[in-house]
Amino acid sequence: SSPKTLPSLPIDEKMILTSNGMLELTALPKKVAIIGGGVIGVEWASLLNDFGVDVTIVEFLDQLVINESQSIARELQKQLENRGIHIQLGAKVEQATIKNKQVALTIAEQTDPLIVDKVMVAIGRQPNVEAIGLQNTSIKYSAKGITHNAFYQTTEDHIYAIGDVIDTLQLAHVAMKEGIIAVEHMAGLPVAPLNYNDVPRCTYTDPEIASVGYTSSNYPQDRDVKIGRFNFNANAKAIILGDTAGFVEVLRDVVTDDIIGVSIIGAHATDMIAEMSDAMYLDASATEIGDAVHPHPSLSEAIQEATLDNPPR
Template sequence: MSKEYDLVILGGGTAGYVSAIRASQLGKKVAIVEKYKIGGTCLHKGCIPTKSYLKTAEILRYINHSTEYGIKTASAEFEIMDIVAKKDETVSTMYSGVQSLMKKYKIDVYEGNGRILGPSLFSPQAGTVSVEFENGESELLVNNNVLIATGSRPIELPFLEFNHHTVISSDDMMHLETLPHNILIIGGGVIGLEFASLLNDLGVEVTVVEAGPSIIPNEQQEISKTIKRTFEENGIKIYEKLPLSEDDVLVQDSHVDVKLQEDNISFDKVLVAVGRTPNTEDLGLNNTKIKTDDKGYIITNDVYQTEDKHIYAVGDVIGNYQLAHVATKEGTIAVEHMFDQNPILLDYLTIPRCIYTNPEVASIGMTEQDAKNEGLSFKKFKVPFKAIGKSVIENNGLGECILIKDIENENVLGIHMIGAKVTELINEAALFTFMNGSTEELATTVHAHPSIGEVLMELGLKSENRAIHV
């Protein structure tokens, strides 16, 4: 039995379902093949549930530090299962919303494993998708186009495989039944640091080990130093430039023994957060002309076509920024290209990057080191959040905002922030960057007072030698 579609999408995560909606808006008949749940990692195991955890951690942090806000007596009790239940409620609400969208746009969703077939009786070119269901039955989806958006999964260390009990992944963190007394997080970066932040707020003893020279290696150096200092002040132990090997780790039944420099420490749990790998196995890529790189990422052009021009790939499987908002934009561009809509191509230097820790980190464009590597002449301007009244109210003015500006043409190369609410503020910087704004325009745009966003106006003023508060 077979059905015909204009587009079949492999993977129903954020990129998959947003792309399906866009294709439906263009009048196309669309199907999604998803073997888990529509919404994918972002909704069920990543962006949404972790932010629910982080919100609970933020509330608890305010309560525990209430004296800083003039409240003499405040206390809170919590059970981890209640926190998980709140997360599940949030996810369920969003999941219902996505399911409703699939019905609204008349998108067929197949819950099974999709595999691309080679040329056959049904199609002279590779691309027909075979859907295999749990009951052993299968169905063929004949199509004009395929979009691969199957996402990624956590990477295991070769000497420390997940046992989902003492050695866990970020996926396992979604289903904690008890909080550990202590935890080792292997890997800095976004995932490791967000879990370090929220677990610390929940009272867990947290240690972070990073093999590289910095816990946020791809961000502005000042920001990495600030978050390291703040984490350590909050009781998080951090080791940088410390790669672990098989000789350093011994997995026991109820704990993991780890050698950290001269110390041997027993941890209740070890969270491995060293990155993610693309889900490209068992997709039938061998039946196509599609090429992958040495890490398994699918190679595409700038409109996300593979070597088989009617098969596109977006999101984590192509190895660009592994961010939900990037994947959705890539998917929209791919769909608009395949259906002759002449989309605007994605400039990755206009993409905001966020880390939802305490304090928050957000950035867009080039770092100082990126500019040096490109051989660019630039100036760097800084405004501390202590100069911004609303930020002082929020968190005593912790953090700063940094602007990198090209000397030759006055273009803004990058904006980098660490402080309160900057994961929201970065959207103003994203619009400013997308519109190719000037620092003069940034300086003369009226910002509400008091607001954290005033830091951008002050930064624009400083870059024009007209700073008021710094």
């Protein structure tokens, strides 16, 4: 895949850059505006802030990381702002003017421009379906990606497509699993399609975000769902580590006791989510996770406590 761009922000990879250009920088700018508050945008903001760069995130929507729950997004915004990162939500960039080795961004309904040394456009990635020879095949595709079946077989059955070039989660571990399924299908081995609802989603900010399944903002409203929550400021290991920001949310179907979603924001969230991804894959109930002995002191106890919050009736 390749970075998406905006007509109002012509990319030169010198002053207005994509993630590709940012990786080629040989010196840190003093001030950077990141256009886009999705996963790529917040990860870069967190990284650059660690390096001492003055960062402003400009996001058109009314929350960061729109695919996560509102509670997770609010906590992330709070933690990033506590670190000194500036965040503008509901903000539309209309124009960029380069002058005196700086960029002045005109933002709708704002009198003064935002003046920075570099602008990074981070509004997502698009599949590379053009100029790779697809026009010489009968493979069906669109701007969203290549058409495929459950085993990643395209409309030319001897050609398979996986990863960012298809319309699935753009995550390395997803592409790896898709590749395994595709190769096993090629070899004629019995293989089950991937259930994307069981796939963990990870955002490598500080604090980290990890989730699997539904969130507290998008679960089916026709299901009776209880949301258990536990804050890391009451977790012994988090206190020992001196990093108590964040919480765990567990969504439980009241009727079946199934775990239908988990969201974590906090230290080592991307490591902790594996337990709940496995639990959903193995169809473990919230009660079973809550009853299982978790080591003390450990961050994983926050997962146990969240599953025990709002226990089954």
